[in-house]
Amino acid sequence: MTTSTAAATATTAAVRTQVRIPLRFSDGYQVAAEVVTFDGLADGAEHVALILGDPAATATPLVRLHSECLTGDVFGSARCDCGPQLREATERIAATGGVLLYLRQEGRGIGLYNKLDAYALQDQGLDTYEANLALGLPEDARDYTAAAQMLTALGITELNLLTNNPDKARQLDDLGISVTRTVPTGVHTTPSNLRYLHAKVQHTHHTIALAPVPSLAG
Numbered sequence: 001m002t003t004s005t006a007a008a009t010a011t012t013a014a015v016r017t018q019v020r021i022p023l024r025f026s027d028g029y030q031v032a033a034e035v036v037t038f039d040g041l042a043d044g045a046e047h048v049a050l051i052l053g054d055p056a057a058t059a060t061p062l063v064r065l066h067s068e069c070l071t072g073d074v075f076g077s078a079r080c081d082c083g084p085q086l087r088e089a090t091e092r093i094a095a096t097g098g099v100l101l102y103l104r105q106e107g108r109g110i111g112l113y114n115k116l117d118a119y120a121l122q123d124q125g126l127d128t129y130e131a132n133l134a135l136g137l138p139e140d141a142r143d144y145t146a147a148a149q150m151l152t153a154l155g156i157t158e159l160n161l162l163t164n165n166p167d168k169a170r171q172l173d174d175l176g177i178s179v180t181r182t183v184p185t186g187v188h189t190t191p192s193n194l195r196y197l198h199a200k201v202q203h204t205h206h207t208i209a210l211a212p213v214p215s216l217a218g
């Protein structure tokens with residue numbers, strides 16, 4: 001189970017800087033983003049928002065809360081599906097207008113070194129959640145208070161959320177952000193991330209339809 005430590009009301013944050021950055025992905029896809037920084041975020045981390053298209057074009061813009069994953073987002077790791085999800089979200093949000101929050105929550109909030117320690121334990125047989133617990137850390141340490149502050153500062157209090165993770169919608173609702181609809185993200189399987197994706201479905205009830213894996217039965 002994930003634990004929610006989100007406060008019912010978040011303090012106010014303000015937009016600090018907004019700057020246009022043209023994005024060019026390795027597959028040729030290009031789009032311009034308005035990258036926004038903030039003052040006053042609850043956890044003091046350097047989270048950024050990417051405004052894609054025109055979020056004001058609809059009453060319920062498409063929003064994704066993307067948790068930082070250096071190995072997946074930058075290095076192209078096949079142990080998870082973060083890189084392809086980031087690429088997918090960017091294009092889908094740009095198509096309708098919305099915001100991608102790039103949240104500095106590496107390793108579900110436990111940090112990069114701890115995530116790599118957890119990977120080492122997974123290589124000895126633990127699943128992704130058991131490995132965090134074996135390190136004396138929460139299964140999922142993510143709190144979306146800063147995300148709610150960022151959305152409020154951008155004038156977004158009602159949205160469609162691009163995710164398969166029910167905890168994200170639950171926490172945003174608790175923080176006063178109305179999630180009108182949850183839009184499923186794609187599932188980007190590789191031989192290296194199938195066990196990880198199955199653990200997410202079984203343990204934290206991510207809404208992902210996966211083919212059964214015989215070696216994981218039982």
Ligand SMILES: Nc1nc2c(ncn2[C@@H]2O[C@H](COP(=O)(O)OP(=O)(O)OP(=O)(O)O)[C@@H](O)[C@H]2O)c(=O)[nH]1
Pocket residue numbers: 065066067068069070080081082085105106107108109110114115118119128132162163164165168185196200206
């Ligand atoms: N601790 C830990 N973190 C991981 C592991 N694999 C990926 N992560 C982190 O998990 C975060 C991404 O979370 P996911 O569980 O893949 O997806 P989600 O954000 O909960 O849900 P979606 O919105 O449906 O994608 C990133 O911060 C990754 O660095 C792992 O094995 N252990």
Ligand SMILES: [Zn+2]
Pocket residue numbers: 069071072073080081082083
């Ligand atoms: Zn990842």
